[in-house]
Amino acid sequence: MKQILIKYQHYCIILLVLIVANYVTLPLWERMEVFQQDISMQQRQLLKSENLVDKGEDLDKQLNVVREENAKVTQYMFNYKDESEFKIYVQQKVEKIITNSQCEIELLAWKNEKKLTKETSMWELETRIEGAPVCVVKVTRAIESSKPLIRIGDFNFRARRITGAVRDKVSIVLQLFVFNTSTEASK
Structure with missing residues (x-):
C-alpha cells in the first residue's frame, strides 16, 4: 500500500x-x-x-438668486391657503375695481383651477360688466395695474352703437386669471 x-x-x-x-x-x-x-x-x-x-459657492449663489426672484414673483400672487378666503378676497377686489370705475356687474363667476406647481395654482374668473365706454377703459386699466396680479386673458364687448354720448352702453365679458400660492409668505 x-x-x-x-x-x-x-x-x-x-x-x-x-x-x-x-x-x-x-x-x-x-x-x-x-x-x-x-x-x-x-x-x-x-x-x-x-x-x-x-461648486458649493456657485450653488449657494444660484439659490440666493432663485430666492430673490421668488420674492419678486410672490408680490404678484395672492397668498391664501384656504380656497374660500382666496375666492372671497379676489371677488371683493374685482367688485371694488368695477364699482370704482362706475360700471355695473352683471356676472362674476369662477370657472376652473389649473395647478402650476405643488403650491401655485391659476384660477379663471369670468366677469360680465355693463356701463359707459369710459368705465370699460377704467376697469381694464385698473385690473391690469392691480397688485397682486389679475391678468386679462380674453375679452369680448358689444354695444348697439357708440356715438360718444354719455348715455352709450357697452357690455363687456372679461376672462380673468389670478394666481394663488399656498406658502407661508406674507400677504
Missing part, C-alpha cells in the same frame, strides 16, 4: 492543490474583485462629492 501511495503521490499533490485552489483561492479572488468594485464606486462617489463641495 505504501508503494501505491508513493507511486500516485504526485497525483495526490495535484489533487490537493486543485482542492485548495477551488475552495480557498477562487473565493478569495472573487471577494477581491468585489472589493475592487466597491473601492472604484466609492472613489466615484467621492469625486462627485468633491465636485459638489467645490
Whole structure:
C-alpha cells in the first residue's frame, strides 16, 4: 500500500492543490474583485462629492438668486391657503375695481383651477360688466395695474352703437386669471 501511495503521490499533490485552489483561492479572488468594485464606486462617489463641495459657492449663489426672484414673483400672487378666503378676497377686489370705475356687474363667476406647481395654482374668473365706454377703459386699466396680479386673458364687448354720448352702453365679458400660492409668505 505504501508503494501505491508513493507511486500516485504526485497525483495526490495535484489533487490537493486543485482542492485548495477551488475552495480557498477562487473565493478569495472573487471577494477581491468585489472589493475592487466597491473601492472604484466609492472613489466615484467621492469625486462627485468633491465636485459638489467645490461648486458649493456657485450653488449657494444660484439659490440666493432663485430666492430673490421668488420674492419678486410672490408680490404678484395672492397668498391664501384656504380656497374660500382666496375666492372671497379676489371677488371683493374685482367688485371694488368695477364699482370704482362706475360700471355695473352683471356676472362674476369662477370657472376652473389649473395647478402650476405643488403650491401655485391659476384660477379663471369670468366677469360680465355693463356701463359707459369710459368705465370699460377704467376697469381694464385698473385690473391690469392691480397688485397682486389679475391678468386679462380674453375679452369680448358689444354695444348697439357708440356715438360718444354719455348715455352709450357697452357690455363687456372679461376672462380673468389670478394666481394663488399656498406658502407661508406674507400677504
